[in-house]
Amino acid sequence: MSFSAFLEGTSLLFGWPLFGWMLFGVVVGIFFGALPGVGSNLGIAISIPLTIPLEPLSAIIFLIGIYSGAAYGGSVASILINVPGSAANAATTIDGYPMSKQGKAIDALSIGAVASVLGGSIAVITLIVIAPVITLIVLAFGSAEYFLIAILGIAMIAIVTRQGSLMKGIVTGMFGFLLTTIGFAPLSGDYRYVFGRLELSDGISFIAVLLGLFAVAEMVKLSTEMGGIAEDDEGFTGSRKDGLLHVLRNPVRTIKSSYIGMGIGAVPGAGAATSNFVSYVEELRSSDDDPDSYGQGNPNGVLASEAANNGTVAGSLVPTLAFGIPGSGSTALLLGALLLHGLRPGPMMFSDNIHLTYAMFVGLLIGNVVIILLGLTLITSFGDWFTRIDTNRIIPIILVLCVLGTYSLRNNWLDVITVVGIGIFGYYWLRYNFPIIPFVLGVVLGPIAEENLFRSMQISGWDPTYFLTRPLSVLLIILTLLILFGPVIKTYWERETQT
């Protein structure tokens, strides 16, 4: 570990206003996460334009704080009203809500807070320790590999997210790439698809696309869920101390769930939506408890889910920062924010800028302190307030923030058209089960993918066999082909063995 870089990153974080932005981000994240149907994606999306005046590291730390806070905040609605704040907290409902109905809502919320903090912290500390190993891997990548890993990322996300078919994922990913070709191409000097309009010369804003997909489309979808989140009073009782002690008495469970979350988070496309269920199922499988007790209010179910989803937060930063491959919608948004603020994922984040990477990791650790303080005090006292908010009151404000925020990016009306148009189109994509994460990845990574392709072609004198001369490139090509054609081979094999 580069200790001096670690110290530099830590000292940056403990300075003002970076420290303040971290704390504020976590609080905002908890708020967004706790609102049913809202979650970290929306919180990050509408905050991105607001971070434009900030220093790059302040902006990223603030957004990471939202990500981390929301991963915990989603447990509030999961436990109190059986509606997960986001997919990352879906497994928490299985035992969290029954605990709430048994009069142990505060126990469950406390378990959620402590498990989130410990799970997240274990993952972050591990990443800080293994960062030098990650650096070695990242530095082995060149232009050809960065182009191929963008293609691999889309293929992986298309298959891992399991939304729609694999081909739908590839189509949306490629369409995302295609949209980024609009505007001035700095490498070739072409003005592409501008039709003489100045507004188009800067291309489509990927932030506008992200806002359209994650904010506008989601709000339109939320509006179709009739009315707001009305809540019958289930009673808000229980013991903070029991919840806290339960987690502290189960260190092995917590560590295991944290590493499950971290490992899955490091896989592009997997994310906390997957990790919380995998961790829950693993807990069910390996536990000495009566299996029938799960789903009836077993606190270990809440522990496993919440430790994993916060472990994922740290794990998902690795492919995002190292290769620019987001693990989820939230990290896709973080990636967009990184690029917006001039921080390019890749070797720089693990070499010259590694102190910034350490600052982000340490920021997550500090954010966990805020989570546990708020989780064991305010949330366990007033958490049920979130469940009484009528979403019809939030939706117009969020839409206003989207439109104003988008226009503020470049003072370009094309961005407003983009956010509204993509929002409407994205709503129908969601409705007809088209995966949006590959599209997001395409839009965010398109310029980087093209740049790396162009550079590779220039180096090779426009010889496509150049990709076959580099061992790492060949490996990535093989992996991509396996992902694309593996399901065909598997299906064919299964049919053959059945007959």
Place this chain on the structure above:
Amino acid sequence: MPSEQLARKFDRMVQKIKGWITGEEVILLILIGASAFLLYGSRDFSTGGRVFPIMTSVITIIGSLLLIFKKYLPETFREAIVEDPEEDIVDELDELSEDENKRVFNEPETIAPMIPNDIAIMGLLVGYAVASYLITMFIATPLFVLIYSVWFKQPWYMIVGLTVTSVLIALGFDYALHFPIDRGVFIDELPFLQVI
């Protein structure tokens, strides 16, 4: 009532169209059309500038065509790559949302129950964007929130509160990010905002 008859007529027309083409196919046709347009446009670019657009548009078109004509594909390939495991769920959700819209007719949560919520919001959003362009964001923003809140039958104090909040948000953007919320096609600037 005439409006109900109109709504039923519209509903029947939508059902008829749905019998010819699905929503998924419409989306795929849009993707094919857009990609073909961009593919055609790439012929004027330099060699370096056209590689990526050609590559991505061709893959998009081929992939979309495979999805549209998936029932004619070999079964193994279709099952593994093209088939949507949740297609039945999507169809069910479509039916459910139609049922939901019918329920809205009977138990209105909005002022004009014959228009589904999602269509209404999309219409309001487009109107907000157009109004912002024409008569300034500062005027369009509270108008949008006001109409939305009235549409969704919010209590009067919420309507006022949300509208005021939206004005404060617009002013906040102007103050913090210095972009012109008081410029529109029909309005050059709002004098009272200069004082603020």
